[in-house]
Amino acid sequence: MDWQGQKIAEQLMQIMLIVFAVVAFSVGYVMGSFQMMIQIYAGGVVLTTLVTVPNWPWFNRYFLQWLDPSEAEKHPKPQIQPVNSKKKSVKK
Amino acid sequence: MHSFGYRANALLTFAVTILALICAMASLSDNFNSPSPSSQIQILNINWFQKQPHGNDEISLTMNITADLQSLFTWNTKQVFVFVAAEYETLKNSLNQVSLWDAIIPTKEHAKFWVQTANKYRFVDQGSNLRGKEFNLTLHWHVMPKTGKMFVDKLVMSGFRLPEEYR
Numbered sequence A: 001m002d003w004q005g006q007k008i009a010e011q012l013m014q015i016m017l018i019v020f021a022v023v024a025f026s027v028g029y030v031m032g033s034f035q036m037m038i039q040i041y042a043g044g045v046v047l048t049t050l051v052t053v054p055n056w057p058w059f060n061r062y063f064l065q066w067l068d069p070s071e072a073e074k075h076p077k078p079q080i081q082p083v084n085s086k087k088k089s090v091k092k
Numbered sequence B: 001m002h003s004f005g006y007r008a009n010a011l012l013t014f015a016v017t018i019l020a021l022i023c024a025m026a027s028l029s030d031n032f033n034s035p036s037p038s039s040q041i042q043i044l045n046i047n048w049f050q051k052q053p054h055g056n057d058e059i060s061l062t063m064n065i066t067a068d069l070q071s072l073f074t075w076n077t078k079q080v081f082v083f084v085a086a087e088y089e090t091l092k093n094s095l096n097q098v099s100l101w102d103a104i105i106p107t108k109e110h111a112k113f114w115v116q117t118a119n120k121y122r123f124v125d126q127g128s129n130l131r132g133k134e135f136n137l138t139l140h141w142h143v144m145p146k147t148g149k150m151f152v153d154k155l156v157m158s159g160f161r162l163p164e165e166y167r
Helices: A003-031 A034-052 A069-074 B004-032
Strands: B038-051 B057-068 B077-088 B096-105 B112-118 B134-145 B151-161
Touching: A003 A034, A003 B004, A034 B004, B004 B134, B038 B134, B038 B151, B057 B077, B057 B096, B057 B134, B096 B112
Parallel strands: none
Antiparallel strands: B038 B057, B057 B112, B077 B096, B077 B134, B134 B151
C-alpha cells in the first residue's frame, strides 16, 4: 500500500465502523432486538475488515517512484564524524 | 497503517471500543423505560406453626401469587429475578426479611403469571416472636440486563398477620 492508500484505508475503516455502529444501534432499538444490533454490527466489522485490511490494488494508485539503486550509489550517505574525545573548554 | 497486521490490530481495537460504546448506550436506554408492575399475594392457608427444638419459630404457609411484570422488560433485558419476602419487626431486629419464594422470568411472555405454592424456603424466625405477628409480604424484582446496569425495585403488600397460637 502506498502512503495515500494507507490514509484512505484508515479513514474508511473508522467511518465504516462508526456508520455500522449507528445503524446497528438504531435498528436494534427500533426493532427491540439486542441480538439484531449485535448481528448487524458483527457483519459490519467483518465487511470493514474485508475492505480495509488486505492490500487491495485500489489502495496503491499513487505509485511512488523509489530511487533507482544505481542512482543511489552516486549520492552516498554522509558519514558520521568520530566524536572528539578531548573535552572542549567552555568559551566565555 | 503500514502492514496487514497493523491495520488488523487498529481495526480490532477500534471495533471493540465502539462495541463497548453501543452497549453502554443500550444500557442507558433502559432509563427511558417507566415500568408499571402490579402484584397481589393471598395467603390461602397456614399449614403449620411450630416451635423448633432449638427454640426458633417456624411456619409453613400456602400462598397465591399473581403478578404482571411485563412492563419491566426492555430490549436489553436478559431475565427478571423475582422473590417474595416476609418482612416484620422484632425486639431483637428492627427488620427481618425472610425469603419465601423466588423465580426466574426468562421472557416478557412469562412475566404475567399466577402461582399457587407453599413457601419454597423455610420461614424460620430468630427466636419465638411470630405469634400474632403483623408482617408485610414484599415482592422484590431484579431486572437483569443483557449489558449494563441492573435495576432493583419492590412492591410492598401489608396487612398480613400470623395466628396467635401454635398449630
